[in-house]
Amino acid sequence: MPAKRKLRYGMVGGGQNAFIGAVHRLAANLDGQLELVAGAFSADPKNSQITGEQLFLNPQRVYPTYEAMAKGEAALPPEERIDFVTIVTPNFLHAPVATTFLKAGFHVVCDKPMTLTLKEAKALAQTVRKTGKVFALTHNYTGYPMVKEARELVRSGKLGKILKIVAEYPQGWLLDRIEAEGQKQAAWRSDPKKAGASCCVGDIGTHAENLGRYITGLEIDSLCAEFTSFIPGRKLEDDANLLIRYKGGAKGVLHCSQISCGEENNLNIRVYGTLGALAWQQEHPNELKFVPKGEPARILRRGNGYVSDVAKKFTRLPFGHPEAFIEAFANIYLEAVAAIRASSEGKPASGDYPTVEDGVIGMAFLETAVKSAASNAKWTKLIKA
DSSP: OOSSSOEEEEEEEOOTTOSHHHHHHHHHHTTSOEEEEEEEOOSSHHHHHHHHHHTTOOGGGBOSSHHHHHHHHHHSOTTTSOSEEEEESOGGGHHHHHHHHHHTTOEEEEOSSOOSSHHHHHHHHHHHHHHTOOEEEOOGGGGSHHHHHHHHHHHTTTTOSEEEEEEEEEOOTTSSOGGGGTOHHHHHHTOHHHHOSOSHIIIIIHHHHHHHHHHHOOOEEEEEEEEEOOSTTOSSOSEEEEEEEETTSOEEEEEEESOOTTOSSOOEEEEEESSEEEEEETTSTTEEEEEETTSOOEEEETTOTTSOHHHHHTOOSOTTSOOOHHHHHHHHHHHHHHHHHHHHTTSOOOOSSOOHHHHHHHHHHHHHHHHHHTOOTTOOOOOOO
16 A cells, blocks of 8 residues: 555545434544545435535445445546545444454454454454454544643653542433434434443443543442433433453542433543542643642643653644544544555554554443443442431
8 A cells, every 4th residue: 555645535424414424534634644535424325425425425335334335446547446444333233243344355444442342352453463454443532632642641650649530521412202202313322222221331332341440440340330221211321330440459439420410411520549640621622730749730731742652643733722522532543544555555553543442441441330330239229326
């Protein structure tokens, strides 16, 4: 693959009325390295066709199914076919679509959670290893420059030994049962057949878990979870609270909710160590609070000369010009594209992006949380006064 050309990609999912597909397309287009040339955008062939027209694609490369797309693209000459596929479907299709394209010889970028079950995740990881293809998972919050700065502070020892992680992800958009009214995004996320065994934790709790692990490097040893479906008639949980024990002794609290009135997308994390603490909030992503022990709090801002070289690498604009959600996704694509280019040249395909192994860990976390929430063994009733 020539280094001096745009990479060609295709997309499965992301048709009309979809949310995350459009975000991926904007992010992939941001740095001028990628070109969307093919897609199977919907299970409805008509929807897929209309989406292709709106994106000005060659009608012959707008496919009715993902199977037809993998077969059709693989049959094209190397100088025409896609280099990788982006998967932005509901969860239940992630594993079959990714497996199909990996086996057809294509690299994969996939939305999270990676699969419907841990069993699927392990099988997919084996396929990735067997094919040797790049697999990037879009836990996009790891792409923010100040999240990377937080990780550098931990790695450099500025926080000392990590004692506690508090990660929260409250939203309020499912306070009403809008899935019963035909709201597409709510409908599939609350459907066990399409979302899996969890709604709230699978959709946003996995982000909170991944963010804590990315910043601190700590792995979960055990957890205690409580799931609640507050809205009558909802099959999956819309609120969850978890206590976490990390390997090495640190403790954690993880809260996620989709029925928290007034909350929009308030992912935030606080990390406490023996020498300092840090705090980051997704709705104010250009700032990172850092508090060295015994010293005043410091607010570090993206784009300044005092941040680490890692944070600088993933910054596009000067300080004072906010960067946010689209750019964080774009940073995942930048690193995945670099890995794909390296792979084509026979070089090690590594980079700062979530991998298939992160996806397996995420599914192990999710299934453990589901198992814990289904058990009352951990809870002790209040002793009567």
